[in-house]
Amino acid sequence: GGVVVVLGGTGRNFAAGMSGGVAYVLDEEGDFVRRCNMTDLELQPVPGEDDMLEKLHHHGGDRMHKGMVDVSGDITRDQERLYQLISNHLHYTGSVRAKEILDHWADYRPKFRKVMPREYRRALEDMERMKLAGGESAP
Structure with a gap:
């Protein structure tokens, strides 16, 4: 159920055996799909939101400044999470790469x-x- 961001390159067979969680991979060359093990996986773009920074400001944007990251099952907030x-990463490491991005x-x-x-996606959607239906869901 974890979340990882890859800002560098990946080797071949990325995500082989991945049974849960989410990975966000920077695909600068557009060839990541050739290195990803697509068995039982979905590969999607990160959806855009024109008002993402405005949304952060009005809906809990202070989380970003306090180092907190939402890793809940809300799959509609990919861009904000990323x-x-x-x-x-920039705050804690001073990464030049993160600053550039x-x-x-x-x-x-x-x-x-x-x-x-x-x-994993189906399980999150079911939860x-x-x-939304008012039922309880397991963690």
Whole structure:
């Protein structure tokens, strides 16, 4: 159920045996799919939101500055989560790479790919449906 962001290159057979969690991989060359083990996985772009920074400001944007990252099952907040994780990486490490990505977010965001096992996605969607229906869901 964890979350990882890859800002560098990956080897071949990335995500082989991945049964849960989410990986966001920067695919600058557009060839990541050739190195990813696609068995039982979904590979998606990270959806864009024109008002992402405004949304962060009005809906708990202080989380970004306090180093907190939402890793809940809310699968509609990929861009916010990704931005938070990269911001935290910059804050804690001073990464030049992270700064470059954040400074040019509009150019880099479309180059990220979201990797998630199909069954894990279904489980998150089921939990979200139960929550919306007023039922309890297991952690």
